[in-house]
Amino acid sequence: MEDSRRFLRLMPLESFARMITEIFLFLVVVVLLFLLRNKEPPGAPPGPTRWPIIGSFSLASNVKDQLALIDKYGDVVSLGVGGRNFIMVSNYKLAKEAFSKTEMNDRPGWRVMEHLGDGKPGIIGRNGDSWRISRRFHLRNLRDLGMGKSYLADAIHREAKLLVEDIRNYTDKPTHFPQSINVAVLNVIWQLVASRRYDLHEAKILELLALIKEFQKNAKFVLLPDIFPWLNYLPNVLFKRLFKYDWREKNSVRAKAFMKEIVDDHKTNFDPNNPRDVIDNYLIELDKQKNETDSEVFSEDDLIRDIFDLFAAGFDTTSSTIRWASLYLASHPEVQKKVQRELDDVVGRDTLPSLLHRPRLHYLEATLHEVLRLAPPAISGAPRMSADDVHIGGYLISKGSTVFATIGAIQQDNRYWEQPEKFYPERFIDESGNFSVPKEGFLPFSVGKRSCIGEALARMELYLFAAALLQNFSFAPPEGCQINLDPLDAPGMMLPREQDLIITSRT
Numbered sequence: 001m002e003d004s005r006r007f008l009r010l011m012p013l014e015s016f017a018r019m020i021t022e023i024f025l026f027l028v029v030v031v032l033l034f035l036l037r038n039k040e041p042p043g044a045p046p047g048p049t050r051w052p053i054i055g056s057f058s059l060a061s062n063v064k065d066q067l068a069l070i071d072k073y074g075d076v077v078s079l080g081v082g083g084r085n086f087i088m089v090s091n092y093k094l095a096k097e098a099f100s101k102t103e104m105n106d107r108p109g110w111r112v113m114e115h116l117g118d119g120k121p122g123i124i125g126r127n128g129d130s131w132r133i134s135r136r137f138h139l140r141n142l143r144d145l146g147m148g149k150s151y152l153a154d155a156i157h158r159e160a161k162l163l164v165e166d167i168r169n170y171t172d173k174p175t176h177f178p179q180s181i182n183v184a185v186l187n188v189i190w191q192l193v194a195s196r197r198y199d200l201h202e203a204k205i206l207e208l209l210a211l212i213k214e215f216q217k218n219a220k221f222v223l224l225p226d227i228f229p230w231l232n233y234l235p236n237v238l239f240k241r242l243f244k245y246d247w248r249e250k251n252s253v254r255a256k257a258f259m260k261e262i263v264d265d266h267k268t269n270f271d272p273n274n275p276r277d278v279i280d281n282y283l284i285e286l287d288k289q290k291n292e293t294d295s296e297v298f299s300e301d302d303l304i305r306d307i308f309d310l311f312a313a314g315f316d317t318t319s320s321t322i323r324w325a326s327l328y329l330a331s332h333p334e335v336q337k338k339v340q341r342e343l344d345d346v347v348g349r350d351t352l353p354s355l356l357h358r359p360r361l362h363y364l365e366a367t368l369h370e371v372l373r374l375a376p377p378a379i380s381g382a383p384r385m386s387a388d389d390v391h392i393g394g395y396l397i398s399k400g401s402t403v404f405a406t407i408g409a410i411q412q413d414n415r416y417w418e419q420p421e422k423f424y425p426e427r428f429i430d431e432s433g434n435f436s437v438p439k440e441g442f443l444p445f446s447v448g449k450r451s452c453i454g455e456a457l458a459r460m461e462l463y464l465f466a467a468a469l470l471q472n473f474s475f476a477p478p479e480g481c482q483i484n485l486d487p488l489d490a491p492g493m494m495l496p497r498e499q500d501l502i503i504t505s506r507t
């Protein structure tokens with residue numbers, strides 16, 4: 001009796017309490033959602049819904065996603081991710097206009113760009129004076145040591161010859177594109193930076209290249225806390241494990257030791273009157289700076305970070321473009337034949353093509369440009385950050401936004417390109433039958449004051465390596481197979497899939 005009465009009295013009270021709790025929890029969620037909502041600044045360009053916490057689902061990190069967003073929202077799209085404002089610019093003229101503004105010269109200060117994991121970025125990630133001075137230094141060095149000096153062309157020529165000899169070992173059986181291309185390309189940069197070359201199969205350098213590939217693979221984890229800042233509040237042990245910071249700390253020590261050994265070696269046999277390379281010239285600047293006590297823009301650690309960046313920015317971009325070329329030509333035999341006929345006409349078969357032949361190899365240049373158009377290694381360039389409010393195409397880009405140009409999508413924009421999805425080198429040939437680049441819609445090296453500093457070097461390498469390879473070899477899919485031209489699933493990058501090819505010698 002007593003019990004059941006109490007039961008009757010308690011029941012409504014209990015459900016009342018439960019109801020209160022539920023309402024309370026609901027309110028907490030509403031308030032949290034409100035606090036964590038990802039607000040769009042007024043005047044911002046259109047874009048997908050910004051959900052709380054996660055934001056817009058897409059970061060447009062592949063060309064398909066970029067094209068879909070452009071279809072829906074237009075040339076300038078705003079995305080909110082993790083409380084940050086992202087702007088993607090997909091109109092050639094607007095991208096050029098935006099990236100020529102001084103307020104657009106900064107990078108967003110992401111930790112993923114501190115490649116050696118020691119709290120400071122190299123040239124790719126720096127801002128302000130530190131960036132301006134190091135960019136000027138490296139541009140001057142690339143020009144003085146490389147462009148216009150025949151010894152760089154000679155060095156590339158020598159690498160091309162050794163590469164051709166090496167690739168002869170892989171002919172007439174199914175093979176992935178040989179690894180040696182990576183070392184050959186790296187040897188060219190390293191000639192400028194450190195006056196060194198490595199044997200195409202030297203274990204030490206293959207290990208470092210593998211390590212850098214691994215860095216790239218882990219970048220998507222390292223990047224997460226840059227984009228979702230609240231992840232930084234996770235306990236340190238968990239944080240480091242989840243986002244591969246422990247892996248990076250451990251392995252960047254190896255990369256750094258590799259660079260440091262080369263710098264130390266330069267210090268011990270250094271002649272300031274006869275600088276050999278980038279490192280020697282940097283040591284001279286360091287020396288000069290010692291005498292001017294007030295400024296400290298050069299440091300040995302910065303040198304190590306910069307040469308690591310040149311290494312990382314220079315080898316994979318260039319070598320994957322050559323691998324893309326082999327895949328596109330293997331799947332377009334008529335284009336390959338036409339390139340080879342031109343090489344036979346202009347160069348012949350007895351000597352490797354040189355820079356002297358370049359102005360007459362119109363169809364080869366056109367083909368390399370068509371490869372860079374459809375497979376630009378950096379489909380969104382490298383991120384910029386607006387240092388102030390900026391107006392682009394009538395929209396407000398608020399201070400602190402992360403801005404990128406959709407290079408991959410712009411190069412498939414049908415305002416500039418007819419049948420953009422088609423591999424058709426002839427689009428780079430003008431009425432007189434000569435190679436020429438359309439004025440708009442092509443920007444694989446980005447545009448403006450922070451565009452790629454290695455463009456001239458990369459173009460020279462692409463030409464000399466591709467010409468040597470196509471003079472000597474033909475590429476085809478294995479019997480009964482098709483070439484897979486879908487890129488690897490790597491955010492922001494356009495990398496070819498490893499796959500079997502049949503390489504045949506032309507002699």
Ligand code: HEM
Pocket residue numbers: 123124125135189309310313314315317318321376377378380381382383444445446447450451452453454455457458
């Ligand atoms: C096919 C080859 C290459 C392509 C497609 C390429 C593309 C790019 C792109 C799109 C950017 C971003 C620029 C921006 O933010 O606007 C960049 C930056 C950069 N590239 Fe390249 N690159 C290539 C080869 C090289 C080579 C060979 C070097 C080495 C000398 C190099 C060194 C750099 C550096 C240091 C930056 C950062 C510039 C800065 O922040 O001021 N790149 N590259």
Ligand SMILES: *[C@@H]1O[C@H](CO)[C@@H](O)[C@H](O)[C@H]1NC(C)=O
Pocket residue numbers: 165166169
């Ligand atoms: C490949 O070719 C090079 C040069 O012709 C030769 O020295 C080397 O031993 C060959 N390597 C293999 C694995 O056959």
Ligand SMILES: *[C@@H]1O[C@H](CO)[C@@H](O)[C@H](O)[C@H]1NC(C)=O
Pocket residue numbers: 284287288291
């Ligand atoms: C710096 O000063 C030292 C000693 O005063 C001098 O020997 C050296 O040549 C100077 N270096 C430069 C680069 O001016």
Ligand SMILES: *[C@@H]1O[C@H](CO)[C@@H](O)[C@H](O)[C@H]1NC(C)=O
Pocket residue numbers: 359360361432434
């Ligand atoms: C086309 O290229 C050739 C070199 O192959 C050059 O001699 C000629 O002047 C060029 N023609 C035009 C119209 O630019």
Ligand SMILES: *[C@H]1O[C@H](CO)[C@@H](O)[C@H](O)[C@H]1NC(C)=O
Pocket residue numbers: 161164165349350351352471472506507
């Ligand atoms: C291939 O490359 C070599 C350089 O190693 C060159 O001498 C040779 O004539 C080239 N061409 C052909 C068609 O073999």
